[in-house]
Amino acid sequence: xxxxQAAAGTETAMSRALASLRARARMDMAFGAKVxxxxxxxxxxxxxxxxxxxxxxxxIANGAGLGGQAxxxxxxxxxxxxxxxxxxxxxYDHAVEQERLRTVAALPVRVGNAVRCVVYLGNRSPLDLGxxxxxxxxxxxxxxxxxxxxxxxxxxxxxxxxxxGRGESPGLSAAELREIASELAALAGEAVDEALRSRLHxxxxxxxxxxxxxxxxxxxxxxxxxxTEVLEQVASGxxxxxxxxxxGLLPNTVKSYLKSAMRKLGVNNRVQAIVxxxxxxxxx
Numbered sequence: 388x389x390x391x392q393a394a395a396g397t398e399t400a401m402s403r404a405l406a407s408l409r410a411r412a413r414m415d416m417a418f419g420a421k422v423x424x425x426x427x428x429x430x431x432x433x434x435x436x437x438x439x440x441x442x443x444x445x446x447i448a449n450g451a452g453l454g455g456q457a458x459x460x461x462x463x464x465x466x467x468x469x470x471x472x473x474x475x476x477x478x479y480d481h482a483v484e485q486e487r488l489r490t491v492a493a494l495p496v497r498v499g500n501a502v503r504c505v506v507y508l509g510n511r512s513p514l515d516l517g518x519x520x521x522x523x524x525x526x527x528x529x530x531x532x533x534x535x536x537x538x539x540x541x542x543x544x545x546x547x548x549x550x551x552g553r554g555e556s557p558g559l560s561a562a563e564l565r566e567i568a569s570e571l572a573a574l575a576g577e578a579v580d581e582a583l584r585s586r587l588h589x590x591x592x593x594x595x596x597x598x599x600x601x602x603x604x605x606x607x608x609x610x611x612x613x614x615t616e617v618l619e620q621v622a623s624g625x626x627x628x629x630x631x632x633x634x635g636l637l638p639n640t641v642k643s644y645l646k647s648a649m650r651k652l653g654v655n656n657r658v659q660a661i662v663x664x665x666x667x668x669x670x671x
Contacts, residue, residue, distance in 0.1 A: 396538045397421055398432055401504060404531040405435040408506060412524060416486065416509040418442055420454060422502055429458060429505060441485035447505075452479045454505045457493035461502055465492035465516050469509075483509075490514040492521075496528055498536045506531070608667050614648040617641050619670050622661045 401419040409417035416436040420429040431445045450459040453475050457464040466472035469483050469491045483491070488509040495502040506528065610618070613634075620630035620641075627645070631638045645657060652663040664670045 396542070397504070397535060400531060400534045400538065401506075402433045402435070404527060404534075405433055405506065408508060408524060408527050409435050411527060412492075412508050412520070414490075414508040415511045416488065416507075418507045418509075420447055420505045420507070422458060422504055426458070426501065429454070431507075437486060439485045441482040445479065445482055447479065451476045453491055454493040454507060457495045457505050458502055461495055461497065463492060463494045463521055465521075466490070467513050467515060487511045490516065492516055494521075494524065494528055496532045496535070498532055498539060503532070503535050608651050608663075608669065610648055610651060610664070610669055611644075614644050614651075615664075615669060617644040618648055618660060618664050621645065621657055622665070622670055 398421070401421070405417040405419055414436075416434070418431055418434040418437065420431045422429040426449060428446050428448050431442050431447070434440075434443055437443075447454045447458070449455055453464050453466060453469065453472075456475055464475075466475065468489050470477070470480055470489075486509065488511060490510040490513050492508045494506045494508070496504045496506060508524075616634055617630055620633055621627075625633065627641045628638045630636075631641045634641070636644075645660070648664070649655065649657070649660045652660050652667075654660050654663050661670070
């Protein structure tokens with residue numbers, strides 16, 4: 388289940404990035420390949436602007452073709468006319484030819500020290516792609532890398548949360564659950580995948596079921612009515628903008644109330660604030 392959700396998240400992020408990269412680069416086609424866990428090959432999973440299905444599902448070996456060269460070196464590779472280009476193998480010419488591609492660029496996307504996927508951009512007429520063209524794509528490629536890193540960490544933590552408590556691997560304590568939630572909260576602000584947001588809110592609910600501190604150990608906290616309303620909206624899964632719309636406030640005002648509530652609760656982020664407010668009986 389976790390593996391399937393992680394794979395789906397990767398494909399969603401890649402699909403979103405391909406549309407943006409193709410538009411920014413002004414190219415006829417974009418497609419993306421996900422690198423296998425061992426780094427020996429990658430498979431083309433997403434296509435934007437294709438004429439055929441010739442590239443869909445194609446497996447590229449590390450070092451083979453233009454994309455395999457980019458995977459092996461970890462650096463962008465580009466050719467003005469793919470079918471007659473020297474310095475690359477031509478194992479995949481049959482698929483490229485069906486798409487009538489001439490100019491092709493293969494751009495590796497790193498997560499940590501490893502290439503996680505390779506984005507291809509292709510044009511059906513020859514173009515000279517200079518360094519300025521490549522530099523303009525850097526922010527979008529970096530954004531894709533960051534999103535994949537966020538997804539990796541979220542899925543890693545959720546796997547830890549779901550690990551059964553058996554034998555020498557006991558279940559997580561309430562303190563460990565809160566630590567995980569704190570780390571995920573820092574990542575949640577960077578994630579754009581709606582499915583990940585939903586899973587994080589599910590995590591909030593699980594944390595709320597963890598054993599509470601005895602009442603006498605809880606610090607006495609008093610929140611204003613507006614601070615409580617804002618926390619309730621955030622706990623239900625709303626972003627700041629969504630909470631503002633529901634409450635008839637400006638997003639910055641919601642942010643201010645949230646910061647004030649966090650300060651009173653002695654916490655550093657919105658997830659911790661929800662947990663602390665629930666434990667104190669201030670919200671449901």
